Amino acid sequence: MLTLTMAACGQQGTSTATTAPSAAPAASAAPTAAPVTRGQGGDLKILYWQPPTILNQHQATGTKDADAARLVLEPLASWNPEGKPVANGLASEIPTVANGGVSADFTTVTWKLRTGVKWSDGTAFSADDVVFTYQYMKDPKSAVTTSDYVDGIKSVVAKDANTVVVTYDKPNPFFYQFGVSGSGAILQKAQFGAFVGEKAKDAPGNLRPIGTGPYVVKDFKPGDTVLYEINPNYRDANKPFFKTVTFKGGGDAATAARAVFQTGDVDYAWNLQVEANILSPMSKASTVGELFTVYGASIERLLFNFANPDPALGDKRAEPDTKHPFLTDLAVRRALAMATDRGTMAKELYGDGLSGKSTCNLITAPPDLVSKNTDSLDVCKYDIAAANAELDKAGWVKGADGIRAKGGVKLHVLYRTTVNALRQKEQDIVKAGWKQIGVDVELASVPAGTFFTNTSPDGANHFFADVEMYTNSGDPDPTALLASGWGTENIAQKSNTWQKGNYARYSNADFDKIIADLKKETDTAKRAALVIAANDHLVKNVVIVNLINRTFATSGRAKTLKGVNPTPWDSEMWNIADWSK
Amino acid sequence: MAAPATQLSGPAALSAFSRPARSLWGDAWHQFRRHRLAMAGLVSLIFLVVATLLGPYVWTVSTSEIDFTQSLLGPGFAHPFGTDDLGRDLLARAMSGGRVSIAVGVSAVLLAITLGTTIGSLAGYFGKLDNPLMRLTDVFLSLPVLPLLLVIIYLFKDTLRQLFGAEAGVFIMIVSVIGILNWMPVARLVRASFLSLKQKEFVEAARAIGDPDMRIIIKHILPNVLSPVLVAATIGVGNAILTESTLSFLGLGFPPDVPTWGRLLFDAQNYLDFAPHWALFPGLCIFVTVLSINFIGDGLRDALDPRKSS
Numbered sequence: 001m002l003t004l005t006m007a008a009c010g011q012q013g014t015s016t017a018t019t020a021p022s023a024a025p026a027a028s029a030a031p032t033a034a035p036v037t038r039g040q041g042g043d044l045k046i047l048y049w050q051p052p053t054i055l056n057q058h059q060a061t062g063t064k065d066a067d068a069a070r071l072v073l074e075p076l077a078s079w080n081p082e083g084k085p086v087a088n089g090l091a092s093e094i095p096t097v098a099n100g101g102v103s104a105d106f107t108t109v110t111w112k113l114r115t116g117v118k119w120s121d122g123t124a125f126s127a128d129d130v131v132f133t134y135q136y137m138k139d140p141k142s143a144v145t146t147s148d149y150v151d152g153i154k155s156v157v158a159k160d161a162n163t164v165v166v167t168y169d170k171p172n173p174f175f176y177q178f179g180v181s182g183s184g185a186i187l188q189k190a191q192f193g194a195f196v197g198e199k200a201k202d203a204p205g206n207l208r209p210i211g212t213g214p215y216v217v218k219d220f221k222p223g224d225t226v227l228y229e230i231n232p233n234y235r236d237a238n239k240p241f242f243k244t245v246t247f248k249g250g251g252d253a254a255t256a257a258r259a260v261f262q263t264g265d266v267d268y269a270w271n272l273q274v275e276a277n278i279l280s281p282m283s284k285a286s287t288v289g290e291l292f293t294v295y296g297a298s299i300e301r302l303l304f305n306f307a308n309p310d311p312a313l314g315d316k317r318a319e320p321d322t323k324h325p326f327l328t329d330l331a332v333r334r335a336l337a338m339a340t341d342r343g344t345m346a347k348e349l350y351g352d353g354l355s356g357k358s359t360c361n362l363i364t365a366p367p368d369l370v371s372k373n374t375d376s377l378d379v380c381k382y383d384i385a386a387a388n389a390e391l392d393k394a395g396w397v398k399g400a401d402g403i404r405a406k407g408g409v410k411l412h413v414l415y416r417t418t419v420n421a422l423r424q425k426e427q428d429i430v431k432a433g434w435k436q437i438g439v440d441v442e443l444a445s446v447p448a449g450t451f452f453t454n455t456s457p458d459g460a461n462h463f464f465a466d467v468e469m470y471t472n473s474g475d476p477d478p479t480a481l482l483a484s485g486w487g488t489e490n491i492a493q494k495s496n497t498w499q500k501g502n503y504a505r506y507s508n509a510d511f512d513k514i515i516a517d518l519k520k521e522t523d524t525a526k527r528a529a530l531v532i533a534a535n536d537h538l539v540k541n542v543v544i545v546n547l548i549n550r551t552f553a554t555s556g557r558a559k560t561l562k563g564v565n566p567t568p569w570d571s572e573m574w575n576i577a578d579w580s581k
Numbered sequence: 582m583a584a585p586a587t588q589l590s591g592p593a594a595l596s597a598f599s600r601p602a603r604s605l606w607g608d609a610w611h612q613f614r615r616h617r618l619a620m621a622g623l624v625s626l627i628f629l630v631v632a633t634l635l636g637p638y639v640w641t642v643s644t645s646e647i648d649f650t651q652s653l654l655g656p657g658f659a660h661p662f663g664t665d666d667l668g669r670d671l672l673a674r675a676m677s678g679g680r681v682s683i684a685v686g687v688s689a690v691l692l693a694i695t696l697g698t699t700i701g702s703l704a705g706y707f708g709k710l711d712n713p714l715m716r717l718t719d720v721f722l723s724l725p726v727l728p729l730l731l732v733i734i735y736l737f738k739d740t741l742r743q744l745f746g747a748e749a750g751v752f753i754m755i756v757s758v759i760g761i762l763n764w765m766p767v768a769r770l771v772r773a774s775f776l777s778l779k780q781k782e783f784v785e786a787a788r789a790i791g792d793p794d795m796r797i798i799i800k801h802i803l804p805n806v807l808s809p810v811l812v813a814a815t816i817g818v819g820n821a822i823l824t825e826s827t828l829s830f831l832g833l834g835f836p837p838d839v840p841t842w843g844r845l846l847f848d849a850q851n852y853l854d855f856a857p858h859w860a861l862f863p864g865l866c867i868f869v870t871v872l873s874i875n876f877i878g879d880g881l882r883d884a885l886d887p888r889k890s891s
Contacts, residue, residue, distance in 0.1 A: 046617045246813045253850075277653075277853060311739045338599065348649050348667075421848065428667055431838065442747050443836045457735070 036241045036580045039230055044242040044561075044579065047266040049256045051249020053222045056206045057185040058137060058144040061489045063571075066182045067270070068226050068247050070573040072120075072211035075184035076111055076130070079177070079569035081294065083476035085180050088103070089211060090114055090125065092162075095456070097522075106171040106522055111179060113162045118233040119188050120216045127158035132189035134178065141197035146183040153178060163232040173519065173527065174477040181570040186212070199393040211342030214577040216239040224249055234577070241580035257282055260556035264288035265367060267558040267581075270572065274421065276351025279554075289556045296552035296568020297365045298480075302430070302545040304333055309414070309464045318463055320491045320505045325409045327466060331394035332411065333542035336467075337379040338387035339433040342547045349425055350548055359549040363478050363535045365568060366444065374539045379556040385430075387437045396438070404438035416444040416458070417469040418451045426469065426547070461498035468503070471550055476569050482534045483515045486543060504543060511537050605804060605885075612884035619880020622873035628866040629870055633679035642670040644677050644840060653856045665848065674840040675862055681835065682822045682842040683870065685755055689821040692760025694814050697767025702798055702806070704768065705775025716734050717774065720763045720788060726762060733758055734833050767813050774806040800867045808882035815878030819871030842867050 012139040012479065052068035053061065060066040076091040085094045092114045095101020101110050114413040117125040121202050134156035137144045137245045154167045156178065166178050178184060188210045195203035201284040208217050212235070215228035220304035227245040230240060248266070250260075251274045260269035261282050272279060272291070283291035308322035316322055326332050342358040350356030374380050396404040396411065415430070417423045424445060450453050451470070460468055476480035484490045484501030489512075492498040514537065517531040538544055552568035563579040566572050584699030613619055644661075651668035651784040654660055662671035698737035734754065778784060779802065787801050826843015828834035836839060849860035 278851065278854075311743065344649065348652070419837075421851065424848075425667060428645070428838055429647060432645065435645075443838045445837045 009549040010311050012309075023463070024407045035240060038234075038238055038240065039243040041242040041581050042244070043521055044245045044268070045266040046245060046247045046268045046270070047251070047256050047259055048247065048249050048270045049251045049253055049493035050271075051223045052226060052247065053175040053227065055209050055280045056187070057182040057202070058142070058146050058187070059201065059206055060145055060182075064249065064270075067571045067573045069185065069209065070182055071215040071228055071245060071247070072209050072217060072578055073185040073187065074211060074213045075181055076113075076179035079085060079181050079567050081565065081567040083569055085176050088577075090117060090130075090186055091179070100177050104522065106173055106175050107168050109166045109168075109175050109178075110159070111164045111166065113164065114235065116466055117212055117235055118211050119212055120231045120233055121188075121191075121210050122233060123190065125186075125188075125212055126161045129159075129186055129189045130164045130179070131156050131158050132193065133185075133187045136187060136192060136196050139197050139200075142200040143194070144200070149177055149183040149290045152260060169403045170520070171520065173521070174475060176476075178340055181574075215245055218244070236577065239577045244578075252373050254278070260289040260290075260558065264558065267561050268564070269556040272554050272556055273355075276349065276354045280351050280354055283556065288558060290559050291354075291554070291556050292564070292566065293551035293555075294553045294568050295357075295549055296473065296564040297363065297478070298471050298568070299359065299364060299546050299553050300426070300469065300471045300548040300550055301362070301442060302547065303460075303463075303468050303470075303504050304543065304545075305337075305463050305466050305468075305504060307463075307508070309466060309514065311464070315494070318493075318505065320493055320507065324466070326406075326411060327553065329394065330541065332396070334379050335387040335390040335394075336434060336439065337542045337545045338381065338383050338390065339437045340430055340545050340547070341382045341433050341441075342545075343382060344508050345426055345429050346548055349422055349429075350550070355554050356548040356550040359546050360539055361535055361546060362472075362529055362538055363474075364549045366476055368528050368533075369478065369531045370541075371535045373532070373536050377540060379539065379542055380407040382433070384433065386437050391437060398438045402438055403440045411439040411465055412441055412442065414444060414452075415467040415469070416446065416465040418448040419445045420448070423464060423469065455493075459498070460503055461492050463492070463503045463505070469547075473552065473568075478531055479515075479518055483519070483529070486511055486538060487515050488512050495577050502527075504576075506543050508537075508541075508543075609881070609884040613880050616880035616883055618876045619883075622876030622880070625869055626877065627871040629679065629866070629873070630683060633676050633683060636676040638672065638677065640672055642673045644669065644673045646670075653852070653859075655856075655858050663856070664864045665845075665859055666852065666856070671845070671859065672861055674845060675842070675866055677864065678840040678842045678868075679866060681752070681839060682825065682867070685752065685759070685798065685825045685841070686818040686822040687869070688756045689759035689763070689824075690814050690817040692756060693763040693817055694767055694810060696760065697764035697813075698771050698806075698810060699805075700764065701768035701771025702775055702803065705772035706779060706802070707792065707800055713773070714768075718768050721762070722765050724762075729762070730758060730828070730833060740794055746760055747836055748839060755825055755834060758828075759824050763820070764819060767810060767817075770809045770813060771806055774809060775802060778802050804885065807885045811878045811881050811885070815871075815874045818874045819867070822867055822870070 048064045048067065050062060050064040052064045053066050055069040055072060057069045057073060060069065072088045077085040077089050077094055080086045087094050090113055092112050093099070095109050095111055101112070102108070106424065109128070113127060113130070119125055133151070134150060136142055137146060137150045152169050152172060154169050157165045159165050168175070182314070187205070191205040191210045191289045192203055205239050207220055207222065208494060211231070214231055214234050217226060218229045219227040228245040228247065230243060234240070253271065254481045256269040257274055257279060258274045259265040279291070283289070304327045304329055305318065306324055307318045307320055308324050309318045311317060313322060346352060346356060346358035360374045360377070361371050363371065378386060381456060391404055395404045399405050413434070415427060417427060427443045427445070431443060434441050450456045450458050451460055453459050457464050460470060472481065472485070486502055486504065486506045488507040490500040491503040491507065492500045492503050511534065514530055514534045518527060518534065521527050539546070553566045553572055555566070555572060557564050560581050561579060562581060563575065565575055567574060645724055646669065648668035651660070651664050652666050654664045656663045660670050660672065662675055664670055677774055700714055700718065704711045737754060741754050744750065745753060784797060787797050791799070823843060825834060825841060828845055835843070835844070845863035846860055849863070855881070
């Protein structure tokens with residue numbers, strides 16, 4: 001059944017080639033590889049253990065679909081590893097305030113498109129296709145999974161055949177919201193024009209899209225394999241290197257790891273979510289493949305509930321006007337933070353940097369937004385004695401059962417997360433630390449499907465628990481993450497059917513002020529300072545306890561494969577046109 | 582007089598005069614002791630129960646203390662069952678897990694058998710109740726288990742947690758859920774046996790001397806139905822232990838840090854390559870428990886079969 005053979009050549013690839021964007025503001029590292037010619041290489045074998053089922057980023061149900069579509073459908077621009085846009089797509093340059101592409105008030109963005117680009121069927125690409133894609137995404141009946149990226153857009157207009165103007169309702173600091181990364185993949189108007197709205201799901205183009213990317217679909221068995229061949233109309237005459245691509249789905253993470261590290265059956269294996277103590281020896285012993293990871297803004301953290309989740313409150317349970325009996329006490333939160341051993345967690349469970357590293361910050365990327373003030377904070381250090389002292393000072397006294405209490409309130413914590421072997425071990429480590437400071441911890445775990453929904457009382461949104469744990473990722477601009485996560489106006493509660501993002505029910509005037517300023521500020525350096533201030537506020541006041549900066553991508557590639565340059569903000573396939581052997 | 586006596590032949594009845602009176606259970610125990618495998622099963626089950634109950638007082642190592650310097654050690658002096666990847670002692674965890682697993686298995690099956698026998702005997706004995714009760718059985722058999730579990734847990738989890746605490750609440754819930762979803766096969770078995778037995782002469786005789794229905798059911802027919810029920814029960818215990826681990830996996834069972842045998846197995850599955858001891862010991866515990874109970878059931882069936890008594 002699975003008869004993938006490897007077309008390997010002996011030499012080791014060491015250089016990492018990337019795109020060389022012409023007018024990109026990004027300082028993207030681009031050590032140029034030896035010039036390649038189109039179709040020089042043979043078949044590129046990619047293994048995704050979750051098989052793709054649809055080849056349209058806007059209808060994608062998962063990363064695997066969006067990644068498989070990325071070989072065909074291109075956005076205007078991509079995110080590079082530093083979180084800067086790169087013009088390797090349909091835009092000829094990246095609009096900035098400096099070059100006049102972005103208005104000074106951050107409301108309009110003017111995209112200049114490449115000229116002479118052709119779709120794979122030979123027809124000409126134009127600004128109309130971009131406008132059409134916006135209309136397609138905007139129609140709620142199209143039910144696109146990328147709809148967040150057209151929120152708050154007033155209009156997308158074609159000024160001429162090669163210029164598109166995006167206008168936002170109000171100043172938008174994240175002005176690359178539309179058009180960059182997979183969520184901005186441009187569809188051909190001629191192919192999808194009749195399939196806007198309810199018919200969007202039935203479009204034949206979802207399985208055989210006509211694109212501008214380096215490859216076209218030759219054969220696609222949904223839920224199994226995609227075969228690609230070179231797009232004869234691709235704009236760069238020397239690319240892509242590989243003549244064909246086999247994008248194989250199926251199996252599980254462990255078998256994928258074996259295929260790239262042990263048998264060498266594939267050139268690329270995606271998302272190797274295997275325990276560190278299994279993955280590490282396998283990749284180190286491999287002669288054919290190597291593991292690569294990329295860090296972004298994926299943070300595993302503990303969230304404290306500021307409202308009271310006591311079921312006795314009935315309808316008032318965990319509503320923002322209730323007050324948590326002990327987590328509203330800063331001393332308790334500080335003690336819990338100090339008794340959390342994130343270092344051990346990173347070392348033992350995440351293989352000391354293999355798939356994650358410890359962090360006290362919420363914002364860990366892009367580099368200029370990362371706070372350097374938190375490392376020295378006492379709440380970022382594991383110190384049981386200091387945690388005990390903190391609680392002693394605050395009047396929480398240990399009872400006969402070893403549990404601290406004050407005024408009849410016992411420090412009993414219900415701590416919930418998803419069902420996941422790794423997370424349950426994290427829970428064990430946290431519980432062991434908290435037990436030493438006289439906090440009684442009750443662990444709970446629910447399936448991810450139940451946890452990440454606004455309809456379940458066991459879900460993260462309802463937060464009918466004292467502490468919960470999961471991972472958050474953000475865009476290169478963290479404004480939305482910060483505002484929706486801890487802003488007063490975004491408190492999840494019954495009246496908004498728990499659809500807002502502030503699950504912690506945190507409300508603080510100082511923090512709201514930082515966010516309000518951040519939304520208005522247009523100066524890059526001042527924005528960075530505000531993001532850092534917001535990060536420090538959350539860490540210092542122990543609104544959250546950040547644990548691990550998890551790798552955004554953890555994949556394996558053949559040692560001979562060159563040009564792979566994963567970015568934490570975009571598809572792993574974002575620069576597949578530049579891959580070679 | 583006990584039911585099987587109605588079937589005793591003449592000489593056996595005569596000899597009763599010369600010996601002390603024999604009861605059904607006395608006879609059964611006499612028979613049972615002669616069944617070697619059953620005795621072996623009984624001994625090992627008693628050993629397991631005693632070990633899980635009293636073991637933690639002898640082997641006082643903590644079940645939850647994390648020590649990464651001791652992680653994934655094979656069996657040795659300090660840790661007879663080895664350790665898991667967080668360096669916790671597996672012997673201590675297996676003993677404390679055994680309490681929960683055995684308790685869940687046995688109580689859930691007791692509940693299932695009680696329900697099944699009651700419903701099956703009523704359906705089998707009273708013709709009028711047969712149809713409605715058997716249709717009820719069909720309804721329960723056709724219930725989709727997972728959605729039902731979700732509903733039950735959604736409805737009662739918080740209430741039980743408040744009333745009995747996290748662990749006891751979950752225990753009651755799991756035992757009832759497993760019990761309530763497993764009585765149907767027992768009910769069908771019991772009903773079928775009742776249908777054939779109620780036509781037998783000894784039942785007619787009992788009716789002829791004026792025994793009320795309940796007495797006939799309990800004293801005369803039920804002892805003859807025990808053997809299929811016991812067999813079903815012994816199989817059920819193993820099933821219940823495994824069902825508990827499935828529930829834990831779905832996040833519907835005990836809190837994840839309560840080490841039941843099923844949970845230990847589940848945690849160990851990815852480490853079979855290089856730490857087989859982790860899965861081996863809890864697996865062995867489940868295996869020995871289920872096997873012992875099966876042998877005991879076997880012995881009991883032989884001992885209680887009136888046709889086999891000497």
